[in-house]
Amino acid sequence: MSIFDGAFMDTELSKRTSIFGLRLWVVIGILVGVLIVFTLFLLSLCLTSRRHRRRRTVAGKYSSAGAPPAKEIQEIVHLPGPHMLRQPQAPAPVPEIHVDFGKVEHRVVVHSDNNNSNNRGVSSGESKGTVSGCETTSSFGSGSVVLGGGGVGVGPEVSHLGWGRWYTLRELEAATNGLCAENVIGEGGYGIVYSGVLSDGTKVAVKNLLNNKGQAEREFKVEVEAIGRVRHKNLVRLLGYCVEGAYRMLVYEYVNNGNLEQWLHGDVGPLSPLTWDIRMNIILGTARGLAYLHEGLEPKVVHRDVKSSNILIDRQWNSKVSDFGLAKLLCSENSYVTTRVMGTFGYVAPEYACTGMLTEKSDVYSFGILIMEIITGRSPVDYSRPQGEVNLIDWLKTMVGNRKAEEVIDPKLPEMPSSKALKRAILIALRCVDPDATKRPKMGHVIHMLEQDDLLFQHERKTEGESSRSHQSHRQERKDSSLDMRIPDAGITDQSEDDSSRNHQQNTRWR
Ligand SMILES: Nc1ncnc2c1ncn2[C@@H]1O[C@H](COP(=O)(O)OP(=O)(O)OP(=O)(O)O)[C@@H](O)[C@H]1O
Numbered sequence: 106m107s108i109f110d111g112a113f114m115d116t117e118l119s120k121r122t123s124i125f126g127l128r129l130w131v132v133i134g135i136l137v138g139v140l141i142v143f144t145l146f147l148l149s150l151c152l153t154s155r156r157h158r159r160r161r162t163v164a165g166k167y168s169s170a171g172a173p174p175a176k177e178i179q180e181i182v183h184l185p186g187p188h189m190l191r192q193p194q195a196p197a198p199v200p201e202i203h204v205d206f207g208k209v210e211h212r213v214v215v216h217s218d219n220n221n222s223n224n225r226g227v228s229s230g231e232s233k234g235t236v237s238g239c240e241t242t243s244s245f246g247s248g249s250v251v252l253g254g255g256g257v258g259v260g261p262e263v264s265h266l267g268w269g270r271w272y273t274l275r276e277l278e279a280a281t282n283g284l285c286a287e288n289v290i291g292e293g294g295y296g297i298v299y300s301g302v303l304s305d306g307t308k309v310a311v312k313n314l315l316n317n318k319g320q321a322e323r324e325f326k327v328e329v330e331a332i333g334r335v336r337h338k339n340l341v342r343l344l345g346y347c348v349e350g351a352y353r354m355l356v357y358e359y360v361n362n363g364n365l366e367q368w369l370h371g372d373v374g375p376l377s378p379l380t381w382d383i384r385m386n387i388i389l390g391t392a393r394g395l396a397y398l399h400e401g402l403e404p405k406v407v408h409r410d411v412k413s414s415n416i417l418i419d420r421q422w423n424s425k426v427s428d429f430g431l432a433k434l435l436c437s438e439n440s441y442v443t444t445r446v447m448g449t450f451g452y453v454a455p456e457y458a459c460t461g462m463l464t465e466k467s468d469v470y471s472f473g474i475l476i477m478e479i480i481t482g483r484s485p486v487d488y489s490r491p492q493g494e495v496n497l498i499d500w501l502k503t504m505v506g507n508r509k510a511e512e513v514i515d516p517k518l519p520e521m522p523s524s525k526a527l528k529r530a531i532l533i534a535l536r537c538v539d540p541d542a543t544k545r546p547k548m549g550h551v552i553h554m555l556e557q558d559d560l561l562f563q564h565e566r567k568t569e570g571e572s573s574r575s576h577q578s579h580r581q582e583r584k585d586s587s588l589d590m591r592i593p594d595a596g597i598t599d600q601s602e603d604d605s606s607r608n609h610q611q612n613t614r615w616r
Pocket of ligand 1: 290291292293294295296297298310312341357358359360361363364410414415417427428
């Protein structure tokens with residue numbers, strides 16, 4: 106470019122334009138700036154939508170056969186303190202809450218831990234187990250550090266723990282088609298869950314633990330020790346585990362009908378297959394599983410993360426409580442102050458969130474929320490709802506206080522329950538979420554109250570005969586007879602429940 110061209114350019118660029126009298130170079134500058142911002146915006150939109158698409162695909166593809174895809178629930182992980190999490194009133198961001206959606210990496214990272222003899226020889230760093238596609242031959246053998254007796258290529262051994270067994274990596278690899286993406290049934294905060302079939306034909310769920318800043322390994326130890334020996338029809342059974350190289354895997358019985366979250370919040374069409382009876386059966390089963398953890402074991406076990414995605418469902422609609430990864434063994438009669446509050450947003454008991462004080466009553470609180478979720482079909486916290494309905498407890502209390510209890514029922518419920526049955530279920534839920542932990546019932550007591558409901562149903566079915574009323578007419582009929590609900594907060598209780606409370610003293614059961 107000649108010197109004249111340069112001067113010409115200068116002159117042209119310095120000319121004022123009709124746009125606010127701005128000089129041409131300023132206008133060009135602004136345009137370029139806008140273009141850059143727009144491009145960045147498009148890029149971020151593109152990335153976000155790709156991520157969402159991938160998550161949707163994951164949910165759809167991973168769900169158990171027949172079960173609707175799951176929604177993700179926000180998970181909280183934060184340090185306790187007096188200022189910590191309360192049940193949210195508004196969608197304002199809460200700085201203490203860490204929302205963790207990034208659980209898609211198929212990798213295991215184990216850091217060396219001198220306190221753990223199992224970890225001898227394992228250095229920090231990623232394992233080589235990133236799996237991108239289905240593999241039929243072993244890719245894990247070379248370079249693995251053989252630990253704890255379960256060496257690569259060595260046949261299965263009997264565990265020294267006296268329950269279950271060790272599985273070799275090769276065995277689990279064979280069972281899951283090489284930890285194939287097609288076998289992935291879900292992904293939680295601690296790892297990816299694969300379906301698999303062992304050589305003896307047993308269908309299993311294999312949880313390949315991720316190392317989440319060391320939590321995965323802690324979870325592994327806790328689960329293995331606390332859950333290995335636990336047997337109950339309403340608890341997902343841990344069959345064994347694999348410790349090999351950097352791998353930590355848990356092998357569970359396979360529960361074949363998805364999880365409760367999928368059935369409550371997934372796309373099930375206008376009418377849910379979950380009838381009132383099925384819902385009550387799920388609640389009762391869950392209560393029995395939790396009561397066993399709290400009252401049937403010594404030391405007792407607090408689950409710490411009771412929520413709908415942790416309630417697995419079988420083909421007969423029985424519930425099985427899963428994911429004891431957050432469980433802590435408790436010494437009987439003692440509460441436990443944790444240094445780290447863990448649980449899921451919307452389900453965490455206020456005292457646990459605020460002080461880290463953990464007792465089995467924290468599970469009772471989460472269970473109360475779960476009952477509400479099952480009755481209403483609503484998530485514990487749902488920001489897509491109008492103000493006043495975001496927080497499930499607050500909304501439900503308001504509705505009950507306004508004698509509109511009939512209106513809280515899940516609109517997808519195919520048939521309305523009786524007023525009494527509904528009233529009882531809501532009352533139990535409200536008692537479980539009493540802000541005063543000491544006033545919450547024990548799970549054994551909850552079972553007793555629920556079983557009375559069972560009897561109530563049987564009686565009603567007899568007297569009402571087989572005639573089933575249509576959804577709409579029944580709904581209308583029930584609307585006319587508002588429940589006389591009284592909220593436990595107000596110190597008022599249901600008479601029949603008091604009776605059950607008395608009976609319970611002599612008759613605690615968790616089958
Ligand atoms: N034993 C099992 N049988 C069948 N499916 C299972 C089994 N265990 C877990 N799943 C499924 O795998 C998925 C992930 O489960 P996981 O317990 O790891 O995570 P989560 O409960 O969804 O989340 P979080 O880890 O935050 O509690 C869930 O959809 C669950 O239904």
